[in-house]
Amino acid sequence: MKDAYFPQEIEKKWQKIWEEKGTFKTPDSSDKPKYYALSMFPYPSGKLHMGHVRNYTITDVIARFKKMNGFNVLHPMGWDSFGLPAENAAMKHGANPETWTDENIAYMTKQLKMLGLSYDWDREVATCKPDYYKWTQWLFLQLYKKGLAYKKEAAVNWCEECGTVLANEQVIDGKCWRCDHIVEKKYLSQWFLKITDYAEVLLEDLDKLPGWGDNVKTMQANWIGKSQGAILRFKVVEKDLEVPVYTTRPDTVHGITYLVVAPEYKDIEELTTPENKEAVEAYRANARKMTEIERLSTDRVKTGVPLGTHCINPFTGEKFPLWTADYALVEYGTGAVMAVPAHDTRDFDFAKKYNLPLKVVIQDTQNPSDCKDAAYTEPGVLVSSNEFNGMGNEEAKKAITQKAVDGGFGEFKTQYRLRDWLVSRQRYWGAPIPVVYCDKCGIQPVPEEQLPVLLPKDVDFSVVGKSPITTSKTFVNTTCPCCGGPARRETDTMDTFVCSSWYYLRYSDAKNDKMPFAKDKVNKWLPVDQYVGGIEHAILHLLYSRFFTKALRDIGLLDFDEPFKNLLTQGMVLKDGSKMSKSKGNTVDPDEIFENYGADTARLFILSDSPPARDFDWSDAGVEGCYKFLNRVWRLISSNADNISLNYPELKAGSLKKKDNDDLLRVIHMAIKGITNDISNDFQFNTVISKYRELVNAIYDWQNKKPELDDEDKNILSFAIVSLIKLMSPVAVHLTEEAWHDLGSEVSIHDVEWPKWDENLAKASSITLVVQINGKVKDKIEADEALSQDELKALALNSEKVKELTQGKTIVKTIVVPKKLVNIVVK
């Protein structure tokens, strides 16, 4: 064995051997139980960043740990390879998005291999390849047949910079999620997936996911945004029309003083009197011009104009005016709001500005308010509400809605904030939506046997203001599959999130050319046992994937209803306290780390300092420290190579004659136990690594006291080193393999079993008895573990320290915690 540690040399060598031998291939059939470990697949942007390194290292260690513990582990990798950056790069460099993407995939694959990740590359998928997107299109058609994909004209989010529409989930603070450009509203005919059909079950089934963090579940629940309320219908005085409103506060219905409709409300023109027409038109025109950001700003003073018409409150017979104001949203509820200024802060602000009256109908009996200065929105008792006076407001919600139901002017209503998923994109580099338009036959799905609808090659990427795909001469014009007449192809492609909503299913049967996946294989491997990825996907990808799984289950393609059993959302990688980004110039290039220190150091360091779920602060000194530690491990093994045998006898409790050897045996068993538990319990790799260091420190300490080694010493040393190599093998994958072979093994360290501990040996031989007085530590006494509670008590009371401190005081009580502590309570 070489004296010095040369990671670059070792790593290249073993990566080649593993690949040749197929060390990490996953057989479909095995008598072992299955385990599916999955990292969120990357967009092939060009190079790996440290967030990737962290993500994939975490999953890799999990996969290796499970494999060593007797599981048949599926650990695949692929590419989320459709998307706008490829197209932008194509425009900029005059290249084809496909070429750009392929080059990036090739480079990043090389980097992943340098990291020593245990992927089964035979199952690799890339969403931009026809053998994959054929099945994305096929799945789209199944959803279409099931009525879950439909086309409609709607107000949609438009990003001018990207030249395409965006899903609701992709608009962040009124800006495009990708380019930060301000998003506008446009009326366009677009394809949607009916995720709202699954709103209730997507919400309910969050309870079936104990292996997900509450933060993610709460974010999804908030996004789905279920609320229970009522629809109430109000008759218009001047017209034969009704205005329905959705409210969660039917208990305040007697306090309505006006009613607001959104500027885009469908009946607004009908509801406007000729005298008010000009002002209303001007207000609506202005609302159209405003960006989402301006309109959604909470600080903005509320504005509105009266329509001139009135409604009747069926509960009171009162007549009140109709207004339009942009604080009413056309997409939510009915697009109209009943205004109760006394009990809603928004209505209050608006009423104040326009001098509209307010009427108090809910009172806190202890501390009544006249609501002159602020709306009262807390629970209370009804007043000025006819027969409901004196009723608690929660009870009144039901009673009042029931009255509306009985009177035929309302009903109970459950409302969700979730909107249908807009999947059309006016871009080239995506899976073409497989439909054609025929003047005679209308919308026609492309017959399944004609899939895939291939992306055309004859396109001009330099066009502005329209999708490059529309420049193809060969793509657009086609024949109708129904009548055979001339027809036009759909030129929209699918949102990349459609492609990534089912990739984890494809890994179970990546080469299948008859189906997206065989049912038996998908049912065997899924659900994913452990999914690892960034929190930024808490809503988008994770919600869409859950929807897809449920929809495909209902179509009959698979038999489970949640795709990811356990979810680990890893924290960000920071440098100098802020997120690594090119614009801040605080990025660290993984290639440089591989080159200077090797992949094992990178893997060790990225796991070492923070628990996986927390943010991780990159420090150059930390990398250096991990490199030094691996050198220390290497020296420990290489300097002892002659004293270590892989065939040492089994070392049981009491089998060693020397006390220091017995102590080391205990330390080893404690390390095995601690490390195993730390990995099993939420993957606390940071403490796992501190335990590697403790074990190494203990072996060095032991050895420093032994100038000469006899047979017993050599046996315990062999056991120590072999255990250390096994325990470190999921993290330092190359170093441990090299050492393992240098010590004479013919088998890969990655095919051995995880070490086991003996419970009797995994604890110290003696205990430190902690002696407290009134809960404060006053003394510590070395004691035999076998002592009874009474003996421990006597021992504590006999302590000089205790005698001194309790002198002249009364001992009220003594608490004895077996094997640990005595607390003496004195007065």
Next chain:
RNA sequence: GGGCAUGUGGUGGAAUGGUAGACACGCUAGUCUUAGGAACUAGUGCUAACGCGUGGGAGUUCGAGUCUCUUCAUGCCCACCA
């Protein structure tokens, strides 16, 4: 405005209600070296000391970093959603 996290040495962070600060980074001495940003050894929460210490304040308990209430700060997510 609503929700969810998180507050522990100079720093990253450890601690089934039972020894707070494991393990590191950093720092201080020393050994070996032509040299060392290598390796090894010793030390390192604060305080001169009694003691004091887990953002602040209360509470439960024999005992609280941990549980409860309250308050402050930071971060993230959502947000005129009626």
